[in-house]
Structures are given as structure tokens and as C-alpha cells.
Amino acid sequence: MxxxxxxxxxxxxxxxxxxxxxxxxxxxxxxxxxxxxxxxxxxxxxxxxxxxxxxxxxRQEVVQIQRVPKTKPIGEIHSINTEVDHEVIGEIDDGKGIIRIVKQKSFADHPLLVGPGYTWxxxxxxxxxxxxxxxxxxxxxxxxxxxxxxxxxxxxxWLKTYVVSGQFGKATDTFFHSGKVLEKAKFEKIQRFLIDRMLARSQASHQKLAFDVAGVRMDTERAYELASQGVVRAATESSPIIYSVKCIKFDLPHFDLEISTINETENYLCRFIHELGLKLHSVAVCTKIRCTKVGPxxxxxxxxxxxxxxxxxxxxxxxxxxxxxxxxxxxxxxxxxxx
Structure with a gap:
């Protein structure tokens, strides 16, 4: 190959x-x-x-000296024997038999002996x-x-971006659609602008949390300098922080959110969908989580x-x-x- x-x-x-x-x-x-x-x-x-x-x-080649019965004329040079993979490079008759000098490949690194070259x-x-x-x-x-x-x-x-899909109308014990259904609720009155309003509030609270974790007050010059450089991120592992969240698809009872975050877990994203349903006076479960970007x-x-x-x-x-x-x-x- x-x-x-x-x-x-x-x-x-x-x-x-x-x-x-x-x-x-x-x-x-x-x-x-x-x-x-x-x-x-x-x-x-x-x-x-x-x-x-x-x-x-x-495979490495080695030279061996062998004594064999006197069955071949002196000086005869044999071709490579495909069965044992060796070549006779010289013979000497000492009167008692033939001393044969053989060059062959070493069995120490034979594939059947050493096995595959690489394993998982x-x-x-x-x-x-x-x-x-x-x-x-x-x-x-x-x-x-x-x-x-x-x-x-x-x-x-680095920031990670997810597309998280949810479904209004039911809640499960794992916050994921495959879990045991614990509750069902109506969702017909939920509208797109209500979702956008709740997401904007969540994003604002998390942006404040980002500065708190960084140890900087939002009304200081240092906070302005950090914000002007880009996304303020915690220097150490902290609680999940959402930097951007928006609804990119709305088709009741299904919806998709695009979330940019750090320090997140699968359970946290599922719980976020569950809490969104509660804030909208309904219930919701997560149906799919897809990571679309990790940094660059x-x-x-x-x-x-x-x-x-x-x-x-x-x-x-x-x-x-x-x-x-x-x-x-x-x-x-x-x-x-x-x-």
C-alpha cells in the first residue's frame, strides 16, 4: 500500500x-x-x-554454516529456496560431507513470529x-x-459552538428525549419572540458572570479593555458560561438553538433546554446536540x-x-x- x-x-x-x-x-x-x-x-x-x-x-539477513549430506556436486550454487527463503553462497567438501554456507533471512523478525507491526x-x-x-x-x-x-x-x-435541538411539551428524568417521561404540558401559546426574549436575558446574565469569574467589575476601565480585546474567558476551569445564544429555527413543538460556550457539558446543555421550557410556562426536552465549531x-x-x-x-x-x-x-x- x-x-x-x-x-x-x-x-x-x-x-x-x-x-x-x-x-x-x-x-x-x-x-x-x-x-x-x-x-x-x-x-x-x-x-x-x-x-x-x-x-x-x-527482514535482517544472517549467514549460517551447515553440514549437509554429500548429495550435490561441489561448487554448485543453489538459487533461492522459496520455502525456507535462503540462498547458498558457497560449499566446501571436507571428505565427511559438505559444509554449506547459507545466507537467509532471520526468523527473529518474521511477521508470523512478531505479529503485526502496529496495534491500537x-x-x-x-x-x-x-x-x-x-x-x-x-x-x-x-x-x-x-x-x-x-x-x-x-x-x-476556546469557544465551542453547538446547535442544540429541543422539543416543547414533555419533560424527562434525563432532560434528553430518550429518558423516562415525567411530565407533559401545553406549548401552543409559545411564540418566537418569547423565546428570543428569554435567550437574551440568559445571555446577559452569563456575560456578567464571565467578568465575575475573571475577577473584574463591569464598571471599570479594566473591564472595557478586556471587552475590547474580544471574548472574556476564565483563566481556570469554572462553571459553564454562555457567550451567545440565539434561536435559529422555530417550528412548534421543535426548535433549534445556536449556543457559543465554554466549560459546558452534555448534561448542562440538556438542562438549559429544560429550564427554557419552564421559563416559558411549559416543559421541554433536548433532542439533539451537535458541536459545529471548536475555536478555529x-x-x-x-x-x-x-x-x-x-x-x-x-x-x-x-x-x-x-x-x-x-x-x-x-x-x-x-x-x-x-x-
């Missing part, structure tokens, strides 16, 4: 060459209903399958952002030497599961490395993108 590494315009045939390039950050699209751990294992197995189908390091345990993967079991969308991962970069991205607390990484860059193979992964590492050149991960950027 040969891989074309498009960004470097090179053809990779050796597994070791491809393995040497398998270091960095990639962006994949996670499917709902699959855990993060299972996603890691699927990706690792597909990468290892491609690596093991490529050319391996040639060899590939190291860490998350820069985590998605819950029922969530789907963009997930940024660090591979091998890219683990440290993934940790830095996580510490920089959008869903356009994310690899679908059908593209989880070595060639696409290496190409994705090249693309993300070009994007990361614009960011100093060792310093917290005040803004990844304006909300």
Missing part, C-alpha cells in the same frame, strides 16, 4: 515513514450514541490496519474537547506527540467516519498544523473568534 501525502507531495510506501508523520492534532466528526473511548478505539484500529498493510522494514495500543490519542455519549459533531484530538498540543488547546478554553476548527475540517484512514488523517494533521501556526498555545489567547 502506498499513501500520497498531498500537502508534502510525497508518496509513502514504508510504514515507518507514515508512522513518523503521525504526530499532531486532527479534527474528526463524532457520531451520536458512540462514547469517546469507543471513538478512539475505532480510529486507532483503522490507522493500524493501514499501517500494517504498508511495506515493513526488510501503540497509537496514543487525547481529547482537546469532549463530547457526551448522545452528542455529535466536531471533536479535536491529539495523536502521539500531539497529546501536549491537545492539552494546551483544552487549557486555552469547524465541521468543514472534521473527518467523517468513512474517512478515518491513514491517508486522510495525515492530510488533516497538515491542515490543522497550518491553522495552529496562527495561535500561541503557550499563552491564553484573549479571543479565538468574535461571537
Amino acid at each position: 502506498a499513501l500520497v501525502n498531498g500537502s508534502r507531495s510525497t508518496i509513502l510506501r514504508q510504514a515507518t515513514s507514515a508512522w513518523g508523520l503521525l504526530n499532531g492534532v486532527i479534527c474528526v466528526y463524532k457520531q451520536p450514541g458512540i462514547s469517546v473511548g469507543a471513538t478512539h478505539k475505532i480510529l486507532k484500529n483503522k490507522i493500524c490496519q493501514d499501517l500494517n498493510s504498508m511495506q515493513r522494514i526488510p 495500543q501503540d497509537v496514543k490519542i487525547a481529547n482537546a474537547n469532549k463530547l457526551g455519549l448522545e452528542s455529535s459533531g466536531v471533536m479535536v484530538l491529539g495523536i502521539n506527540k500531539g497529546l501536549f498540543q491537545a492539552q494546551l488547546i483544552d487549557k486555552n478554553r 476548527f469547524s465541521s468543514d475540517l472534521a473527518l467523517l467516519q468513512k474517512h478515518w484512514n491513514l491517508e486522510y488523517v495525515l492530510d488533516n494533521i497538515s491542515k490543522t498544523s497550518e491553522i495552529l501556526k496562527n495561535f500561541n498555545l503557550f499563552e491564553r489567547e484573549p479571543m479565538v473568534g468574535k461571537v
Whole structure:
């Protein structure tokens, strides 16, 4: 198997060459209903399958001296024996038999003895952002030497954008539509402007919370300077903060919200939908959570599961490395993108 590494315009045939390039950050699209751990294992197995189908390091050759019965004329040189994969390079008749000098490939690194060259345990993967079991969308991962970069991205607390779908009229014990229904309520009087009003209030309260977490009063010059630089984010892990929320689709009883946030969890987003229903004198459940953007990484860059193979992964590492050149991960950027 040969891989074309498009960004470097090179053809990779050796597994070791491809393995040497398998270091960095990639962006994949996670499917709902699959855990993060299972996603890691699927990706690792597909990468290892491609690596093991490529050319391996040639087996070492060793020279052996053997005594064999005197059945062949002296000086006869045999061709390679395909069964034992050896070549006779010389013979000496000492009167008692033939001493044969044989060059053959070592069995110490035979594929049937050492097994596959790469297994899923060899590939190291860490998350820069985590998605819950029922969530789907963009997930940024660090591979091998890219683990440290993934940790830095996580510490920089880049904004993450979600499209969260909800349904009015029922409430469950998990705040997700698959949970046990606990309550039903009417929703016919809910209108779009009422949702927009409630979302604006929630956004305003969270914007104030962002300054409180940063330890800055909103009526100070420091608060103005921070706001002029972009999105004010907490330097440490704190409670979830929503920087932007708006309704992008309204079709009773269904609706979609676009939420830009940090420090969020799947349960928090589901609870946000539940609380929105209560504020509108009804009830609501979350039906779908999809992450569309993590900092500068959008869903356009994310690899679908059908593209989880070595060639696409290496190409994705090249693309993300070009994007990361614009960011100093060792310093917290005040803004990844304006909300």
C-alpha cells in the first residue's frame, strides 16, 4: 500500500515513514450514541490496519554454516529456496560431507513470529474537547506527540459552538428525549419572540458572570479593555458560561438553538433546554446536540467516519498544523473568534 501525502507531495510506501508523520492534532466528526473511548478505539484500529498493510522494514539477513549430506556436486550454487527463503553462497567438501554456507533471512523478525507491526495500543490519542455519549459533531484530538498540543488547546478554553435541538411539551428524568417521561404540558401559546426574549436575558446574565469569574467589575476601565480585546474567558476551569445564544429555527413543538460556550457539558446543555421550557410556562426536552465549531476548527475540517484512514488523517494533521501556526498555545489567547 502506498499513501500520497498531498500537502508534502510525497508518496509513502514504508510504514515507518507514515508512522513518523503521525504526530499532531486532527479534527474528526463524532457520531451520536458512540462514547469517546469507543471513538478512539475505532480510529486507532483503522490507522493500524493501514499501517500494517504498508511495506515493513526488510527482514535482517544472517549467514549460517551447515553440514549437509554429500548429495550435490561441489561448487554448485543453489538459487533461492522459496520455502525456507535462503540462498547458498558457497560449499566446501571436507571428505565427511559438505559444509554449506547459507545466507537467509532471520526468523527473529518474521511477521508470523512478531505479529503485526502496529496495534491500537501503540497509537496514543487525547481529547482537546469532549463530547457526551448522545452528542455529535466536531471533536479535536491529539495523536502521539500531539497529546501536549491537545492539552494546551483544552487549557486555552476556546469557544465551542453547538446547535442544540429541543422539543416543547414533555419533560424527562434525563432532560434528553430518550429518558423516562415525567411530565407533559401545553406549548401552543409559545411564540418566537418569547423565546428570543428569554435567550437574551440568559445571555446577559452569563456575560456578567464571565467578568465575575475573571475577577473584574463591569464598571471599570479594566473591564472595557478586556471587552475590547474580544471574548472574556476564565483563566481556570469554572462553571459553564454562555457567550451567545440565539434561536435559529422555530417550528412548534421543535426548535433549534445556536449556543457559543465554554466549560459546558452534555448534561448542562440538556438542562438549559429544560429550564427554557419552564421559563416559558411549559416543559421541554433536548433532542439533539451537535458541536459545529471548536475555536478555529469547524465541521468543514472534521473527518467523517468513512474517512478515518491513514491517508486522510495525515492530510488533516497538515491542515490543522497550518491553522495552529496562527495561535500561541503557550499563552491564553484573549479571543479565538468574535461571537
